[in-house]
Structures are given as structure tokens and as C-alpha cells.
Amino acid sequence: MERPPSSRTNPETELRPRLDALKAQSLYRRRRLQDSPQQPQARVDGRPMLSFCGNDYLGLANHPEVIAALRDGAERWGVGSGAAHLVNGHSRAHQALEEALAAFTGRPRALLFSTGYMANLGVISALAGRTDTVFEDRLNHASLLDGALLSRARLRRYPHADAQALKRLIDSDPARLIVTDGVFSMDGDLAPLPELATIARDSGAWLMVDDAHGLGVLGHEGRGSLDHFGLGPEDVPILMGTLGKAFGTFGAFVAGSEELIETLIQSARSYIYTTATPPALAEATLASLAITRREHWRRERLTEWIERFRTGATRIGLNLMDSPTPIQPILAGSAEQALAWSAALEAAGLLVTAIRPPTVPEGTARLRITLSAAHTADDIDRLLAALARLPT
Ligand SMILES: Cc1ncc(COP(=O)(O)O)c(C=O)c1O
Numbered sequence: 001m002e003r004p005p006s007s008r009t010n011p012e013t014e015l016r017p018r019l020d021a022l023k024a025q026s027l028y029r030r031r032r033l034q035d036s037p038q039q040p041q042a043r044v045d046g047r048p049m050l051s052f053c054g055n056d057y058l059g060l061a062n063h064p065e066v067i068a069a070l071r072d073g074a075e076r077w078g079v080g081s082g083a084a085h086l087v088n089g090h091s092r093a094h095q096a097l098e099e100a101l102a103a104f105t106g107r108p109r110a111l112l113f114s115t116g117y118m119a120n121l122g123v124i125s126a127l128a129g130r131t132d133t134v135f136e137d138r139l140n141h142a143s144l145l146d147g148a149l150l151s152r153a154r155l156r157r158y159p160h161a162d163a164q165a166l167k168r169l170i171d172s173d174p175a176r177l178i179v180t181d182g183v184f185s186m187d188g189d190l191a192p193l194p195e196l197a198t199i200a201r202d203s204g205a206w207l208m209v210d211d212a213h214g215l216g217v218l219g220h221e222g223r224g225s226l227d228h229f230g231l232g233p234e235d236v237p238i239l240m241g242t243l244g245k246a247f248g249t250f251g252a253f254v255a256g257s258e259e260l261i262e263t264l265i266q267s268a269r270s271y272i273y274t275t276a277t278p279p280a281l282a283e284a285t286l287a288s289l290a291i292t293r294r295e296h297w298r299r300e301r302l303t304e305w306i307e308r309f310r311t312g313a314t315r316i317g318l319n320l321m322d323s324p325t326p327i328q329p330i331l332a333g334s335a336e337q338a339l340a341w342s343a344a345l346e347a348a349g350l351l352v353t354a355i356r357p358p359t360v361p362e363g364t365a366r367l368r369i370t371l372s373a374a375h376t377a378d379d380i381d382r383l384l385a386a387l388a389r390l391p392t
Pocket residue numbers: 114115116117118120141143181185210212213242243244251252
């Protein structure tokens with residue numbers, strides 16, 4: 001019911017208490033100001049800092065070949081794409097990148113989306129509708145959960161990485177889609193993809209994997225979680241990947257069959273109703289994809305840093321999670337504790353963000369440490385020394 005004009009408040013007076021409540025719960029978020037490219041040696045809020053919180057796992061975000069490809073791409077194509085892909089924004093550079101991503105993932109087709117968030121919204125809402133059920137891991141990325149909400153399908157969340165629990169749920173409620181992160185973004189662990197693929201096959205559901213944090217990092221030439229487990233398109237027909245993490249650029253893609261990609265072109269609203277990303281960006285991603293595939297040393301170095309970090313962290317008694325990837329969270333519990341640790345590290349010149357609810361479940365606030373091939377052994381040791389001095 002509409003309120004009489006006299007009782008209406010302005011947005012400022014209604015919103016201020018909400019913001020104050022977030023501050024009181026240690027859940028207020030603020031942005032830091034970067035004055036350097038994405039790299040371990042960062043300049044943040046006017047200070048030099050050693051950063052352990054980006055997703056530039058292979059160190060490609062500031063790579064000279066990728067920068068040159070972007071610059072040459074801008075010379076060739078200009079800056080803006082000027083239109084949606086289905087109008088006249090789809091350039092030969094976009095097409096070449098889609099073909100390269102299809103070949104990389106071993107699938108007939110790939111389709112570029114502007115962001116991973118938009119890809120997940122578009123795919124799930126194009127494939128599931130009101131009469132369907134979508135099953136998702138409880139710790140899936142927010143964009144996957146939002147995609148299911150947007151589709152208006154029934155969303156059922158199963159306990160994290162628990163294939164047996166999913167099987168029990170699906171036996172009583174057949175699914176259209178099973179959706180999971182390949183590598184969980186805040187925990188760093190892997191989904192039980194072989195078991196999920198078997199459940200999908202036996203129940204007639206389609207398995208969709210968001211491999212934002214696996215591609216580039218895991219598997220032969222960085223082909224991701226599926227390659228790591230030896231799974232193919234027959235096991236996981238819908239593969240989504242992002243380009244702003246290990247590939248060091250920006251954007252996302254979905255790879256799959258001719259029919260899947262044509263369906264998305266016809267009906268994924270976050271694909272249709274938006275401007276195509278700049279073609280020069282596609283040129284930059286083609287360059288970073290080539291480096292990702294050929295420079296195995298980057299993945300080897302990451303593996304070395306993960307081992308070095310985990311061995312050192314275990315020695316100083318830190319509460320590590322079961323993660324074989326560059327995402328190495330340290331559980332704090334309360335948001336206050338996570339913030340206090342992050343602040344102590346910041347005072348020592350180290351940038352590690354505190355991750356708090358609602359990004360992670362209540363009571364599981366944490367430091368999310370991410371490692372990169374661009375770090376050095378000294379960087380890892382400096383981090384370990386600072387972690388050893390954290391107040392408890
Ligand atoms: C698992 C996962 N999926 C999707 C996304 C969204 O991708 P983008 O940043 O390209 O929107 C992210 C993070 O950003 C992610 O961690």
C-alpha cells in the first residue's frame with residue numbers, strides 16, 4: 001500500500017541505518033585504490049604492498065605479449081565493438097577467439113560472454129525453466145545461484161561436494177541441470193566431478209561445470225578440472241570458463257555442442273541484450289591463451305609455491321583447508337578475526353583480503369590467500385613469516 005507523502009523518507013535516511021548495521025557486524029566492505037598493474041608488487045592506497053589476493057594465477061595480466069596484442073588490436077579494430085554480437089558487434093577477432101577456445105576445450109563450439117557472471121545467468125536461465133529442478137552445490141559461486149533464481153526453476157542446493165547426498169535428492173526429484181564450480185572459488189577444493197558425471201548420466205540430468213578457477217591452472221596445457229579428472233564432453237556437456245583469472249584478461253565463454261551454443265545464441269538474454277566486448281580484448285586473450293598452453297613452467301612454478309606454502313603453513317600450525325590449488329584459505333571463523341588478521345598483514349605490507357559472509361557461510365570468515373606464478377620463493381617466505389606472527 002502506498003504511504004502518504006508525509007511519511008515518506010528520502011533514500012539517505014533509509015539507507016544509513018543499513019550501512020551502519022553492516023559496520024557494526026564487521027561486514028562493511030570497502031574498495032582499495034590500486035596504482036599499479038595486477039602483479040605481486042602492488043601499490044595500494046598509496047603504499048607498496050606484496051599482494052596475495054588477485055586471481056592472476058599465471059602472471060599474465062601484465063604480460064608484455066598480452067599488452068602488445070591489446071595495443072595492436074586497438075590499432076586494428078578501434079576500441080568499442082559498437083553493438084551486440086547479434087547486431088554488428090561480432091568481429092573476426094571474437095570469432096577467432098571462440099574457435100581457439102573450442103579447440104582448447106575439445107568441443108565443437110564456444111561462445112563469448114562479457115563476464116562470467118553474465119555467462120552463468122544466461123546459460124542457466126536459457127536451459128531451465130519454471131517446470132524444471134536445478135541442483136547446485138551449496139558453495140557454488142553467487143552467479144550460478146542467481147542464474148537458477150532467474151530461470152524460475154526450483155533450486156535445490158546439496159551439501160558441499162557431497163555426491164551421495166545429491167544422489168539421494170535426485171532419486172526423489174529428477175533434475176534438468178546439475179551445476180557446480182570445478183574449483184570452489186573461496187575454498188580452493190575440487191568438485192567430485194567423476195561422481196557428479198555418473199549421477200548426471202544415470203539420472204538423465206545435464207552437468208554444467210563453472211571452471212573459472214581451474215582453467216589455465218589444472219590439467220594438460222591448463223585445460224582445467226575436466227582434464228585433471230580425465231572427463232570429456234560426454235561427461236560434462238556444458239563447460240563455462242572465465243578469462244579474467246588465469247588468462248589474465250577479461251570476459252568469459254561457454255563451450256559445448258553445436259546445439260548448445262546455437263540455443264544460447266537464440267535465447268540467452270545476457271548474451272543477446274548487451275554490447276560485445278572490445279575486439280582488441282579478444283586479440284589479447286588469443287595471446288594469453290597461447291602463452292597459457294605453451295608455458296608449462298608457469299603451472300610447475302604454481303605447484304611449487306602451493307607446496308612451499310602448505311608445508312610452511314603446516315609447520316607454523318595454521319588451520320589450512322584441503323586445497324590443492326592456488327586458492328589457500330585460512331579459516332578465521334568470525335568476521336572480526338578475519339578483519340583483524342587482514343589488518344595485521346596489511347601493517348606488515350602484505351595484502352590478503354578477509355572474506356566474510358555472505359560471500360562465505362556464517363562462522364567461516366577467512367583469509368583468502370591466492371598464489372601466482374609471478375610470486376617468488378622470497379614472497380612466499382615473507383607471507384609465511386607474517387602469518388606466523390598473527391595475533392590469535
Ligand atoms: C566460480 C566463479 N564463477 C564466475 C565468476 C564470475 O566471473 P566474472 O568475474 O568474469 O564475472 C567468478 C568470479 O568472478 C567465479 O569465481
